[in-house]
Every structure is written in C-alpha cells, then in structure tokens.
Amino acid sequence: MSSLAGRKERRLFDSTLILMACLLLVLAGFAYLRGGTELLGLGFSQGWALLARFAPIIVVSLLAAGFADQLLPRDAMSAWMGEESGLRGILLGTAAGILTPSGPFIAMPLAVVLLRGGAATGAVVAFLSGWALLALHRLVAWEVPILGWRFALLRYAVCLALPVLAGLLARVLVR
Secondary structure (H helix, E strand, C coil): CCCCCCCCCCCCCCHHHHHHHHHHHHHHHHHHHHHHHHHHHHHHHHHHHHHHHHHHHHHHHHHHHHHHHHHCCHHHHHHHHCHHHCHHHHHHHHHHHHHCCCCHHHHHHHHHHHHHCCCCHHHHHHHHHHHHHHCHHHHHHHHHHHHCHHHHHHHHHHHCCHHHHHHHHHHHHHC
C-alpha cells in the first residue's frame, strides 16, 4: 500500500509554484527594463544552464526518496522519532543531520521521507537544523581548512544546542 494512500494529493499549481512564477515575471521585467532583450535573454540562458546542470541530480534524489519512503519501516520510524519519542527523537534527528554528508538535494528529500515515515515534526526540524548548522563533512572539508580550527570549533560549539532547541520549539508550536 502506498504511503500516499489516504493523503491529500498536492496540486501541480499550488501557491508555491504560483508565487515563484510571479517572482520570475517580476525579475524578468526588471531585467528587461534594465538591459532590454539582451539581458532578458542572458537571464533565461543562465537559468536553463542551471536547470540542465542540476535537474538530473534533483530527479535522481527525488526518485531515491520515493523508494526510501516505500521501504522505510514505519513502525520503527514512529517508535524512534515519532510523536511519542520525545527528546530521544529530537536527539536522533539532530545526530542524523550532523552525520548526513550531503547538500540540499539529498537532505530535503530525506526530510520528506522522515515526515512521511512517521517522524515527529520536532525530530525533522532537529534533523534539518543539525544538517544545516553542524554537518561534520562541512566542518572538516570547509570550515577548519578555511577559517582555522579555533574559529570553526568555536562556531560549532556555540551552535551545538541549536538543533535540539529548534526541535523542542517546533514540538511545542505544533501542539
């Protein structure tokens, strides 16, 4: 049975798409006013180049998320990260975010899989916050080499509690 069974299907033209289309029209209008058809053409050309570069990874990551959504043991997800998991679920979400070595093309579909799999909102907020603030791969590959170990570790230590706090706050706000 599909995890989408019993769920309200999202429409293709939802408010997010409409908002983004309006933003595109406004930006295209400003580009035209500022540089005519030449700037307008450059904007579309660069946008299509970005789409060609990132579309394959977005498609693959969303398809992988669809399979993960079907294969995820829902009972285990609810037990470990569901509404009744409390602080444990938030801590697990934080740890999963810290250990997820990826960019947004992987982390965001993973968050959707967690939500659909029965993880509580607070745990998923903690996952995304842990990934955004404390991902180990970013600390090791970027921050320490560029900023130095003292500053990088100071920033890391200062942010350490934030995913847990964000998860707890989300839990309170959802109730």
